[in-house]
Amino acid sequence: xxxxxxxxxxxxxxxxxxxxxxxxxxxxxxxxxxxxxxxxxxxxxxxxxxxxxxxxxxxxxxxxxxxxxxxxxxxxxxxxxxxxxxxxxxxxxxxxxxxxxxxxxxxxxxxxxxxxxxxxxxxxxxxxxxxxxxxxxxxxxxxxxxxxxxxxxxxxxxxxxxxxxxxxxxxxxxxxxxxxxxxxxxxxxxxxxxxxxxxxxxxxxxxxxxxxxxxxxxxxxxxxxxxxxxxxxxxxxxxxxxxxxxxxxxxxxxxxxxx
Amino acid sequence: xxxxxxxxxxxxxxxxxxxxxxxxxxxxxxxxxxxxxxxxxxxxxxxxxxxxxxxxxxxxxxxxxxxxxxxxxxxxxxxxxxxxxxxxxxxxxxxxxxxxxxxxxxxxxxxxxxxxxxxxxxxxxxxxxxxxxxxxxxxxxxxxxxxxxxxxxxxxxxxxxxxxxxxxxxxxxxxxxxxxxxxxxxxxxxxxxxxxxxxxxxxxxxxxxxxxxxxxxxxxxxxxxxxxxxxxxxxxxxxxxxxxxxxxxxxxxxxxxxxxxxxxxxxxxxxxxxxxxxxxxxxxxxxxxxxxxxxxxxxxxxxxxxxxxxxxxxxxxxxxxxxxxxxxxxxxxxxxxxxxxxxxxxxxxxxxxxxxxxxxx
Numbered sequence: 001x002x003x004x005x006x007x008x009x010x011x012x013x014x015x016x017x018x019x020x021x022x023x024x025x026x027x028x029x030x031x032x033x034x035x036x037x038x039x040x041x042x043x044x045x046x047x048x049x050x051x052x053x054x055x056x057x058x059x060x061x062x063x064x065x066x067x068x069x070x071x072x073x074x075x076x077x078x079x080x081x082x083x084x085x086x087x088x089x090x091x092x093x094x095x096x097x098x099x100x101x102x103x104x105x106x107x108x109x110x111x112x113x114x115x116x117x118x119x120x121x122x123x124x125x126x127x128x129x130x131x132x133x134x135x136x137x138x139x140x141x142x143x144x145x146x147x148x149x150x151x152x153x154x155x156x157x158x159x160x161x162x163x164x165x166x167x168x169x170x171x172x173x174x175x176x177x178x179x180x181x182x183x184x185x186x187x188x189x190x191x192x193x194x195x196x197x198x199x200x201x202x203x204x205x206x207x208x209x210x211x212x213x214x215x216x217x218x219x220x221x222x223x224x225x226x227x228x229x230x231x232x233x234x235x236x237x238x239x240x241x242x243x244x245x246x247x248x249x250x251x252x253x254x255x256x257x258x259x
Numbered sequence: 260x261x262x263x264x265x266x267x268x269x270x271x272x273x274x275x276x277x278x279x280x281x282x283x284x285x286x287x288x289x290x291x292x293x294x295x296x297x298x299x300x301x302x303x304x305x306x307x308x309x310x311x312x313x314x315x316x317x318x319x320x321x322x323x324x325x326x327x328x329x330x331x332x333x334x335x336x337x338x339x340x341x342x343x344x345x346x347x348x349x350x351x352x353x354x355x356x357x358x359x360x361x362x363x364x365x366x367x368x369x370x371x372x373x374x375x376x377x378x379x380x381x382x383x384x385x386x387x388x389x390x391x392x393x394x395x396x397x398x399x400x401x402x403x404x405x406x407x408x409x410x411x412x413x414x415x416x417x418x419x420x421x422x423x424x425x426x427x428x429x430x431x432x433x434x435x436x437x438x439x440x441x442x443x444x445x446x447x448x449x450x451x452x453x454x455x456x457x458x459x460x461x462x463x464x465x466x467x468x469x470x471x472x473x474x475x476x477x478x479x480x481x482x483x484x485x486x487x488x489x490x491x492x493x494x495x496x497x498x499x500x501x502x503x504x505x506x507x508x509x510x511x512x513x514x515x516x517x518x519x520x521x522x523x524x525x526x527x528x529x530x531x532x533x534x535x536x537x538x539x540x541x542x543x544x545x546x547x548x549x550x551x552x553x554x555x556x557x558x559x560x561x562x563x564x565x566x567x568x569x570x571x572x573x574x575x576x577x578x579x580x581x582x583x584x585x586x587x588x589x590x591x592x593x594x595x596x597x598x599x600x601x602x603x604x605x606x607x608x609x610x611x612x613x614x615x616x617x618x619x620x
Contacts, residue, residue, distance in 0.1 A: 021473075051466045056327070057477075066475050072464035074330045075477035077353050080323035083315065087327025087335075088464070090311045091283050095466055113323070116316035 019045045019070045026064050028135075030230025032220030033061060035187040036129055036196075037068055040100070043200045044071070053096040054088050056081045058110075060102035061135040079110025082117035085124045096207055098125040104134045107143040107169040114173065121178025121212035125203045128170065128215065131222035132241060139225035143167040146244055151225070166244065170217045174251040180212035182251035186219045186242075188234040195247075212254070219245050262443045268408040268434040269294035271441045272338065272364055275409035277304045279416060280447040282333035283311040285324035287343060290376040291432035292366035295338040308449055318343040322350030322363075329359040330476040332455040332463030334416055338364035340432070341382050342373060344390075351425055352391030355493070356478025360419035362412065364428040366435035369601035377601025378432035380523060383578035386427045387552045394490055396497045398504060399427040399551040401522040405439035413444065418504060420458065422496050429551060431574065433524040433603060497553075506549035507558055511537065515544030517617055518562055520583050521572040522548045524603065529572050531606035532613065541618065551579070556586040563587035568617035572609055573597045592617065 019041035027033040044053055050071055057065040059078035066073035076084040081099035089097040106114050106128050117124065133151055134140040140153040144166050148157040158166070174182040181203055185196040196218060203214035219241050223233035249257045266274065273295045276284060284304075286296045296314060304310035311328075315321035321337055328335045339347060344365045354361060365386065369379035384390075386399045398418055400411045408430060415426040455463060464474045480486045508526075511533055512518070521529040526547040536543040546562060548555050563569070568591055571580040577595035584593050596612035598604040 051468050054331070054464050054466060063479065066473075066477060070467070070473060072467045072474045073476070074327065074464055075357075075475070075479055076326070077323060077349055080319065080326075080350075083320040083323035084327035084330075086313070086320075087283070087285065087324035087329075088331055090313060090324070091328040091333045091335075092331050092465065112316055113320050116320065 017042045017045045019050060021068055021070045023067045025068060027061065028224045030221070030223045030233065032131070032187045032218065033129060035193060036127070036218050036220065037065065039187060039193060039197045040098070040127060040200055041069055043197060043204060044096075047201070047204060049096055049204070052094070053098070054092065056085045056088070056097070056099040058099065058101040058105040060105045062100055062102060062129065063136065065100050079105050079108070080113055081105065082110065082113040082122070082124070082126065086117055086120070086122050089122055089124050093123070096125070096204055098127060100127045101129070102135070103128070103130045103132065103142045103144040107167050111169070114169065115176070118173040118213050118215065119176045119178045121180070123207055123210050123212065125207050125214045125216070127200075128217040129220050130217055130245060131220045131225070132166070133222045133225040135222050135225045143169070146240060168245070170215065170250060173215060174256060178213050179215055179251055180254045181206050181214040183215075183249045184217040184219060184245060184247055186237070186247060188221065188237065217245070219247075260442065261445060264441055264443060265438055266405060266441050267294055267436060267438050268405045268430060269366065269436065270298045271405045271409040272412060272428070273298040273302070274443060275412040276336045277302060277307060277310060278444050278446050279412050280308060280334065280449040281310055281336045282449055283313070283328045283335045284337060285313050285315050285321045285328070285335070286337050286339065287315050287318045287321045289340045289343045291368055291378070291435050292338050292340045292364070294435070295364070308446070310449070318346035319350070322347040325361050326350055326354055326357070326359060329354065329361045330357070330464045332465065334450065335361045336364075336412070337361070338366065340366045340368050341370050341379070341385075344382060344385060348385070348391035351397065352393050352395060353478050354425045355391070355395035355397065356393060357476050358423040359425070359476065360416070360423055362415040362419055362426050362428060364430060367429065367431040369599065375601035376432065378524060378574060378603055379599060379601055380431055380525060380573045380597070381575040381578065381599055382429065383551060383573065383575060386429050387554075387582070395493060396500070396552055397425050397427050398422070398500055398553070399429050401429050401549060401551050402434060403523050403526045403547065405434065405437065405441045408434060409441050409443060422500060424496065429523070431524050501553040504550060505553045505555050505557070507555035508547040508549060509558070510545040510547070512544035512546065512562060514542050515562075515565065516542040516567055517544070517613065518566040518569045519543060519545045519572055519609070519613065520548070520559065520569055520579070521545065522551060522579070525572045525574060525597070528604060528606050529609055532609040535606055535610050536613065543613065548579075554582045554586065556582070559583060559586040560588070563591050566591065568592040568594070570609075570613045570617050571595045572604070574603060575599050
């Protein structure tokens, strides 16, 4: 049976966005990265912003993001994406500039670059994919790994007295005067994807208005690193990650959201 | 004739960068080169030419800002001093791997570690032999005057764009801090977007139009076969640089029986040593490498057929001497002399060392 027999043209409600390349994604089946890529590229496509956008890829699972995103892109050294994006934006202020970073890249090795880019209020957008683990290197402990969570470098669970606390860097950077819009979302259900897409669009539109740094965290599963089936990993994420990393707006119009 | 001014080396290099039409400077303060960013901030180049000047939170951030802005095809300049250049090395390796043009100045101070803030030439290895990871080379220019601090900005960018790679201006705390007369070039306009496109062969990440494929700046390829090809390409560029970009100066070498090889500040001091030697009837000449990489191997090999011995003089424990020995292939004696850890040798000390280690030896 041919795919055309299953997907008939009149039933086709979903197509690949033109801002994703033909390259097959390198992410594990079930991982949230692919959806996060798609959401960001969808928004840029809808904004007609291909020619005006420059993206910065990190080191981590999404090191090859530039293979999938159909825009001009720069691959940065580990943790330095906000500095690279600063360099780009300062010499090309009319362009839309974003970084796409994981938790190790953004909240461990690149903490200084993250905080200072946020504090300067660089007119860039940072997308932060938080799955609480180092995926690419094989499941080691991340700065955002939850208490008690087992990884290959916390095999008996994250022990807070010896390994430190999970870092809520998004709440931290929201305190800085240079950030204008800070939100945390997920991409595990259609409803969550819609909310994320709205936040992504808002972040880019605010960047166009030169409002300062816009920051969208996407809490994601890492079924391979967490050693769970994809559906189970999403359930685990809702039960364990969301209470510690709650969904929703953290800072809107330069003001912290009162909870 | 351009405008004449009395300036510090650090100020001259900053003013030359503005006049070159540089698009951006990113840096982090460190002695003895903080005058570079101080001068730029004071001059308001954003009003003079639209040049961006930004004080980064660290050298790590500064060199990665350079990486980002250079990815867009823009002329980018940065400066630091030895401990800061150590922090730059990761970024320099990425810049070399991703083939991005930029000019980096190192106003060298004594080390290792935090060392001292006084002049030194102990960063020869760091610039010439790699510094960062991987098989790359960095064209390194060694100014010996405030005038050359200014002139090497233009030359540095010319070479950086010709070969698409980082160029190092390796100076030291003496030339950075001392004041001399300098003739400044007229203001050049910054490149327009079209010029960047035309000059750069359209590789820069400036936003993808429908009309071309994506431009990607990366140093990564997980396919080793492709990465080997990329390395072949880089090596071919370095061979071309070795062919075409060797620069040096010679003083009193026509009849020389003995030779001093020295660059930068040490070459200035050695000129006086030659003068003193000639007063004593000793036929001593000087070869001054201007490019430390590529090293003037051929002229040195030629001179080795004429002279009886070579004294390598640098403010280090002996780094350049390795390239001299390779150049002369052990055909004649080669010895090192130099004060280091922030001490500058005197012309008399150099002459004494020459007499003891080479002439009497």
